[in-house]
Amino acid sequence: MLYRFSLRPLIAVAFLAFILTGVMGGVAYAAGRDRGPGHFMGFFIQRMAAQLGLSEEQQTQIRQIMEEERAVAEPLMRQLKSVRGQLRTLGTDGVFNEAQVRVLAQQQAQTMTELIVVKERTKARVAAVLTPEQRERAKQILERFHQRMQGGPRWHHGRGFGPVLPPPAM
Secondary structure, eight states, rough: OOOOOOOOHHHHHHHHHTTTTTTTHHHHHHHGGGGGGHHHHHHHHHHHHHHHTOOOOHHHHHHHHHHHHHHHHHHHHHHHHHHHHHHHHHHSSSSSOHHHHHHHHHHHHHHHHHHHHHHHHHHHHHHSSSSSHHHHHHHHHHHHHHHHHTTTOOOOTTOOOOOOOOOOOO
């Protein structure tokens, strides 16, 4: 059986560091996606500055941290995409090569591990720039974001997919 890798966890891992300050990652990413990573970073820092009351020095430090960590994360993201493409083509000829799938799956697992490390390091470095009050505010914003995300993807005017209802009794 061929398992497909979902993009949703990948995107969540990659952008969870940005979500620290309550930026709605999916919306902000979609808004800045076509304009390059620099546009998103500018949007993120402006939003963070407004919500947390960041000084110019803090904004500069956070921008530098994000640029450094993005430089580390980008090759990892390209590697994930490459391996995902290789996995997508496996088995389409009707032949299952378990050894090859395991090697590629192990590569994906290692790359995801490295991305998680990058995310957590970024989060800690950004938090170190904040004052205790700003960190507390960021925690509150992040908690609200996680509560909103519990409902799953929202399409069509805020309606999510919700629970699947059982078929009616006959």
